[in-house]
Amino acid sequence: MTKTESKAHPFCLNKLTIQSLQGNCLIDDTWLSIFQYLDLKSTFILGQFHPLLLSLRSSIYQLAQSLSLSANQIFSIVLFPNAPCFQHCRIIIKFLVHTNHFRIRTRLRFQNIDNFLLLKDYLTPYHQVLLNIHPTYSPLDILQLLNHIPWKSLHCLKFSHNTINNDGLVQLSTIINGKSIPTLDLSSNGDIQLGTKLLFKNSSFFITNLSLYRSIYDVQALANFIPSSKLENLDISCPGSISQIQYYGLLFQALEKSKIKQLNMNDCFLGDDESILFRFISMLPNTSITHLKIGNNSLGDVGLVSISRILPKTQIQLLHVDGCEEVNEGISEFSKALPNSQLLELDLYGLQFDENSQVELFHSLSQSRLQKLRLGGGNLTIMNLGFEKLGLILSKTKLSNLIITSARVDDYHIECLVKSLPHSKIDTLILNNNLITDKSMDLLSGILPETNITKLDVSYNKIERDFFELSNHITNSNLEYLDIGGNMKILEDSWDSLINRTVNRIWEMFGFQQPISSDRLIALACSLKDNKQLKYLNLSCIPIQIQVSTIFSQVLPTTKLYKLDLSRCQIDNRIIKILTVGIEQSNISDLILDNNQIGDQGIKSITTILPTSKICSLQLFGNSFSMIGVDYLRDSLKDSKVNFIKVDHWVKEALKLYCGEDYIQIVESDRIHY
Secondary structure, eight states: OOHHHHHHSOOOOSOEEEOSOOTTOOOOHHHHHHHHTOOTTEEEEEOOOOGGGGGOHHHHHHHHHHHHHTGGGEEEEEEOTTSTTHHHHHHHHHHHTTOOSSOBOOEEOOSSHHHHHHHHTTOOTTBOEEEEOOTTOOHHHHHHHHTTOOTTTEEEEEOOSSOOOHHHHHHHHHHSTTOEEEEEEOOSOEEOHHHHHHHHHHOOOEEEEEEOTTEEOOHHHHHHHGGGSOOOEEEOOSOSOGGGGGGHHHHHHHHHTSOOOEEEOTTSOGGGOHHHHHHHHHHGGGSOOOEEEOOSSOOHHHHHHHHHHHGGGSOOOEEEOOOSOBOHHHHHHHHHHGGGSOOSEEEOTTOBOOHHHHHHHHHHHTTSOOOEEEEEOTTOOOOHHHHHHHHHHGGGSOOOEEEEESSOOOHHHHHHHHTTGGGSOOOEEEOOSSOOOHHHHHHHHHHGGGSOOOEEEOOSSSOOSOOHHHHHHHTTSOOSEEEOTTOOOOOGGGHHHHHTSOHHHHHHHTOOSSOOOHHHHHHHHHHTTTOSSOOEEEOTTSOOOHHHHHHHHHHGGGSOOOEEEOTTSOOOHHHHHHHHHHHHTSOOOEEEOOSSOOOHHHHHHHHHHTTTSOOOEEEOTTOOOOHHHHHHHHHHHTTSOOOEEEEEHHHHHHHHHHHOGGGEEEEOOSOOOO
């Protein structure tokens, strides 16, 4: 490619990824031409490199030089410096930091402190550094790290899951004085009362986001710290001890004097003491809070009624009050307050209310600003009158996101909805774990091309056979995300149990009485050919047979799918061998194959395509391969783009040396391997 050609046909890339470069991938004049003509909003990602790249020092210099020529056009670099090529990452950074035309967002996850120390001298305020401290670091390692952190560049400092104790926080309180940290995460660290007391009392530092989730912290010290801080986002959900609530009065007083906009107090025992609950509610109009999460606090009717009465006086735009209670009076009062509030998002998942309350709530939607509503769970059943009202007013609302899950939504309810969906603003419709049958799918499929729906989730319903209508209309729709997984015909008297059971138990207890027939799946596969809209497809728990896999393999390369879920689809070695032919030529980067019947030969088929496919995320837990299959995986991962793999516990030790422990998510399995 010549420079003249590049000028005539400028690049318009959204993302450019350089990962797992091999020894024969030298950076030449073509690279220089490409980087000079990148689009203004291109992203350059520097990922894990093959160890052979260590010998390509001159090529790395060429890459760095070409990047520096287009530095004013690059706004984001993501580094995963846990690979042997860390020195080469440093070379590229050294070239780029001399320009002030752009801001590099550098995400760093370290396996050891030495790698960080190699890079720290080249970091400038134009970087945004995210440090996720590994739980296995010793106090000495942490102290060494704290003394070398580039505070002007630091974007996020995370000490979570028992990473830091009181002694570590004492050291942090000394070092952090006068520093600025946009985000500090101290979640799940047990009892750190003494450390947080010194941290908040003796330190003068600037922080925007703070998380103390599941930690026992000093509430009084935090309350004294908040008013003079620049905190905007505070997460104190799930306190480590119920004794902390006795100091909540001080905390609420501090919140009234703060700049905090986002507050998460889920599971904070607010409903256990009426005086504390009323003090909390009364302070809300005097705060700057716009995002409030107070789920699972046993608020009851009394709490919800009280919130409803002050809601119009607050700035709250997002409210999560999900729980497991019956709140008929509370919902009725809330419906009256909704039109006069600033709410844009409301989550009532798990709350139970009767038919009259449902009608009142849905009626109020047409007069409100609400854009997202989530209902369902617990023992909530949306009654006919409720859905009739929702169907009548849906086109008059501002709702774009409607989520009704585990609420026994049936065919009549869908009939009420489809009349108004084409005239509504709904682009996300989630109706999973309900009682929807083929009749409802026919209705939904028929109106899809007339709607704005881009995301549709009807998983775990009672759809058993008729995907023909969906197949006929999917190509002409706006769908980008489709989830039809987990649909099976089961006994009627087992349905109530089904909703509350895990997928594995459904599989063991009920199985498939009548699996979706092959011709239906083939029709669905054929409808995907040349489809440029759909990006995610979930077919979990639907048995895939040889004939179906052949059609899917032919169709996949013609689609824009980037995520495919084929978990629990009874896929064996023969079927996966057929599917990999199409997957290799497709755009799929996220492949889910857990809980199938894939053995060693099946793993061999998968690993054969890894180096040439676009797969970055691979899930394989719950299959039947042995150490032979693990060897295939181990040998292929170093040549692939995969940076995330989910496997059974026993596979982890054999793989972590090749792809880095940070990139293996371990899933415990009941399977025993010898």
